Amino acid sequence: MSDAALAIHTEGLTKTYGATKAVEGVDLRVPVGSVYALLGTNGAGKTTTVRMLATLARPDAGTAEVFGLDVVRNAGSVRSLIGVTGQYASVDEDLTAQENLMVFARLIGARRLRARQRADELLAEFGLAHVAGRAVRHFSGGMRRRLDLAASMITRPRLLFLDEPTTGLDPRTRVQMWNTVRDMVNGGTTVLLTTQYLEEADQLADHIAVMDRGQVVADGTADELKARVGDNCVRLDLCDPELAPVAAAACRPFTQEDVLIEGPERRVVVPVENLDSLPELLLRLRAHDIDLKAVNVERPTLDEVFFALTGETETDAA
Ligand code: ATP
Numbered sequence: 001m002s003d004a005a006l007a008i009h010t011e012g013l014t015k016t017y018g019a020t021k022a023v024e025g026v027d028l029r030v031p032v033g034s035v036y037a038l039l040g041t042n043g044a045g046k047t048t049t050v051r052m053l054a055t056l057a058r059p060d061a062g063t064a065e066v067f068g069l070d071v072v073r074n075a076g077s078v079r080s081l082i083g084v085t086g087q088y089a090s091v092d093e094d095l096t097a098q099e100n101l102m103v104f105a106r107l108i109g110a111r112r113l114r115a116r117q118r119a120d121e122l123l124a125e126f127g128l129a130h131v132a133g134r135a136v137r138h139f140s141g142g143m144r145r146r147l148d149l150a151a152s153m154i155t156r157p158r159l160l161f162l163d164e165p166t167t168g169l170d171p172r173t174r175v176q177m178w179n180t181v182r183d184m185v186n187g188g189t190t191v192l193l194t195t196q197y198l199e200e201a202d203q204l205a206d207h208i209a210v211m212d213r214g215q216v217v218a219d220g221t222a223d224e225l226k227a228r229v230g231d232n233c234v235r236l237d238l239c240d241p242e243l244a245p246v247a248a249a250a251c252r253p254f255t256q257e258d259v260l261i262e263g264p265e266r267r268v269v270v271p272v273e274n275l276d277s278l279p280e281l282l283l284r285l286r287a288h289d290i291d292l293k294a295v296n297v298e299r300p301t302l303d304e305v306f307f308a309l310t311g312e313t314e315t316d317a318a
Contacts, residue, residue, distance in 0.1 A: 142173030
């Protein structure tokens with residue numbers, strides 16, 4: 001991929017704080033128009049990476065470009081292309097939602113009328129029009145996050161950094177935030193997201209880089225990462241469970257691993273590397289007069305991937 005098609009390109013990006021290597025040799029290639037997730041537990045180096053890309057911290061080594069512009073040498077130009085939202089809202093509690101957005105718009109030089117128009121556009125876009133006149137102090141966590149996002153979209157940034165956008169939100173509000181992020185991406189914004197939630201990366205990101213102790217330990221699409229951990233499992237429910245041993249024997253040529261017979265219902269479980277052989281497997285069962293009640297294919301979860309790569313589970317991280 002040429003650099004012109006990349007919103008972010010880093011090579012060997014490194015930042016050290018005293019004895020702590022916060023970020024060590026990170027290479028990222030984030031295509032324009034995509035959602036890219038940095039996934040990792042507390043202290044993995046996600047925020048430090050974002051801070052360097054957003055020109056808020058200076059790299060000790062390596063290079064980082066945003067839309068082809070070096071984040072150190074062209075910091076001013078980079079800043080005009082990006083928006084950043086952090087883990088904590090930057091809005092003023094005592095002002096209304098509309099006033100907050102107008103303040104941000106005035107700060108970047110919009111005249112009063114234009115500031116108000118832009119504020120109202122964003123309030124509508126982010127589902128906050130009905131609370132435009134309400135002081136932010138009375139907002140729920142989800143409404144605050146949405147307002148914070150709206151504030152970062154005032155300048156219509158081409159690239160938005162979302163640092164743990166849903167930390168601390170309840171599941172329903174989290175889903176609303178995901179929809180808001182999807183809408184922004186459909187509108188043409190590239191998003192670099194940091195998250196500790198595997199499900200969030202799975203739901204939103206086109207590409208995931210798993211960070212651990214300052215380094216990217218794996219990267220790929222959610223499917224690619226899942227494929228690295230292990231096999232799909234084909235689970236067969238038989239109309240006649242008595243035939244499970246016959247079915248298991250028929251399936252044996254299709255796997256390198258053991259075929260299992262599970263539970264009182266005697267379900268036959270076949271680990272397979274890829275699913276290309278599935279039609280043939282089903283035909284083989286048919287040839288043995290084995291009728292199936294159900295066939296399920298289960299993929300490993302991103303949670304299992306994370307555990308395999310970092311030795312930590314999401315629950316450990318929490
Ligand atoms: P979190 O989810 O907690 O935000 P993170 O993945 O974003 O974690 P960073 O905040 O980038 O991780 O921190 C990476 C490491 O660098 C941690 O060990 C942290 O303590 C250290 N660190 C980050 N910023 C500083 C700083 N300003 N001074 C000293 N150490 C720092």
